[in-house]
Amino acid sequence: MEQNQYLSMFIDESNDHLQALNENLLILEKNPQDIDIVQNIFRSAHTLKGMSASMGFDDLASLTHEMENVLDLVRNRKLQMNNFIFDGLFRSLDALEGMVQDIIQGGTGKLDVSEIVSNLKAILTGAPPSVPAAATKQLEKSSEAGLDLDEFQSSILQQSIESGSMVFYVKVTVHENCVLKAARAYMVFDLLERHGEVVQSSPSVQDIEQEKFDQSFSVYYISRLDQTSLEQQISNISEISSVQIVPVGTEMLRQLSKDKNKRISGQPQHAERSSASDLSAAAGSKEAPDKSSAQAKQPQMPRTIRVDIDRLDTLMNLFSELLIDRVRLESLAEGMKNQELTETVEHIARVSLDLQNIVLNLRMVPVDTVFNRFPRMVRDLARTLEKKVELVVSGAETELDRTVIDEIGDPLVHLLRNSLDHGIETVADRIAANKPETGKVHLRAYHSGNYVFIEIEDDGRGINREKVIQTALKNGLITKDAAGKMTDLEIYQLLFASGFSTADKISDISGRGVGLDVVKSKIASLSGHVAVDSVPGKGTKFTVQLPLTLSIISAMLVKAGGERYAIPLSSIVETSILKKDHIRTIHGDPMIDFRDTVIPVVSLAELFDCREGQEPDREELEAVVIRKGEKMVALLVDEFIGQQEIVLKSLGKYLKNLFAISGATILGDGQVSLIIDPNAIIK
């Protein structure tokens, strides 16, 4: 039980380390030669191992231990980072994340990681990676990591295939507790040589003879036997745990030698079937190790502590209490006319104003906390889609209210997926369109006024206007007539309609049966707004506009019949002074001319029954013109108090469905003021 007090600390720190590992691995993938980054990664892994071990999370500890072993070899320059190692490490990270999640859910962090561990172990011994399933595709990938064919060998295989012989890729795994591995391997080789020819083996025959392999070895083999009898014969040898045989065809052979050539020449060629390995092979060779830039990117860790958000809310409420007392003190001091007291109260007023700003700012969090998981996501996604994509993040330090931050992640993930899946073209298409083969996706955040804007812009193929129109017509969203008149922007906006998808088939990436309509409604629920713009052939840009916080809005404070009300600035057209004799009656209702139209005049005091007897007999009246869509109303008030940022408060569940009141706020003097809902006034 005593562990509990450390548990939350452990979880927080583990998440930090996992994030750091993720980020550093991504940097390393671009600069595989940079040993400094490896050092950083190693340290993070090491700390994580120590923490997990002392907390008793053994699976976590043992997996990080294996990662450490691999990283140790890399930092001592005994091992070259390659695609396979990166995949192994990333998979380990995913597993670690899963475990930590499990611990957060109250679990014990147990997870079967034997496969990942054996993969990492395979890296250490240099043996070919274990092939989890007999999927040829995976085999292709793994074989190029461990088994390289030179030109001579592949031409032998090529000729054999052409002359009608059977060529197999054979992978043999011996039992875990096999005593004489080399002897078993010898028996297998003996058998193979009797019925055909071994062209290439991994590890090399010498290494196998000296027992320098983990539990499995693999060969390319020209066989006189067919697949089934070959499998049978090898399985008959004792202490062999599994045999995998995959027939090798010309196509696969060509692919293998192509990858090989590429690695030798270091020239990223464009392959008509761009395989996932192209991605990093090209990235590795193209971007020369650039140490200085990598180091400059290392962020300075700000010194922070973590605070429960409920405590912040309590702090905010206590603070408003303090404000009330301040006002009370001010009026007391005014009555007493004591110089010293007045000075002290004034000082308190200044201090509390500063405090107010700090308290309101405490809830602000940089969007970085959401953005930092995207580089990894884009990397993985690009590999799955077999595209080349570079994600450029800017403005990650822009701050947003914590409650908004928590909600904005999913919509952004969806938009990014959309850009990668629908926006960015395949390498072949990009080359054909005269574009650089690596697509760029910009993720930007910036402040403007009371809003934060987040943009996701890709340089892909853009939105196909015709296709959108066709789909919209098919779904009955628009009529043919309307389609002709719509502007591009209006048409793009159709993408956000419910159940809309231009994808020919629902893919795993951005289809999922969920469309952009979900993104739109989510953002709308945050009082935000999402727009899309696109230039065919040049790219697409999604712009998400969000309020700085959910709890603070700009409002105009007005007085009516001695009471104060707040009108949201967003629905105010203008404030103006009306001459009484300008008000006319149409059909018994007061109206005024306003910008070429006639709009009704409503007295706020009458509306809310707060006129206390005396009708102000003034020649000039103050009015706030509010609008709902196209409709406008001039709202007569007694006095403008001024524009102010107000904190939105709920009126609770007891008072519901109030007329023309959308909420309340607490003013600087501690008094409650009601917020007017202009939509209810304009019918």
Place this chain on the structure above:
Amino acid sequence: MGEELKVIVFKLNNEEYGVEVDKVQTIERMLPMTRVPKTPAFVKGVINLRGVVVPIIDLRERFGLPQTEETPNTRIINVAVKDIEVGMIVDSANDVIDIDSDSITDPPEVVGGIRAKYLRGVAKLASDRLLVMLNLEEVLNKNEIIQLEEIEGT
């Protein structure tokens, strides 16, 4: 013996009422109030209670009792029932007592003019004290507010 109940005792029109202590959040002196337009007359408005906006009802008016001036003893009892939080204005509140739930009997048809459905029962205490136990769920019943509004509207 039934279970022990801790009860806050308050006064309304010289009668003693009780609410279970676990439903009471705080007891406050009168605070500045902001009127909410277009609400029933017994809704006096909203107050700022340590940063939370809380609606206030006048229990005298809610029960149709005669109105009196606010005195230094006037209190707001802040109660919470099923995530509804409401402050109730009462004449005074200054006692917490333990009562036996067995001592609560069903309410008589009419007690001090208050409709019986607002009452949970009447507790007989020592020295002939009678304590009217409120049925807060009914007092705060929102459907009734709507009905009252309709009556007032006509």
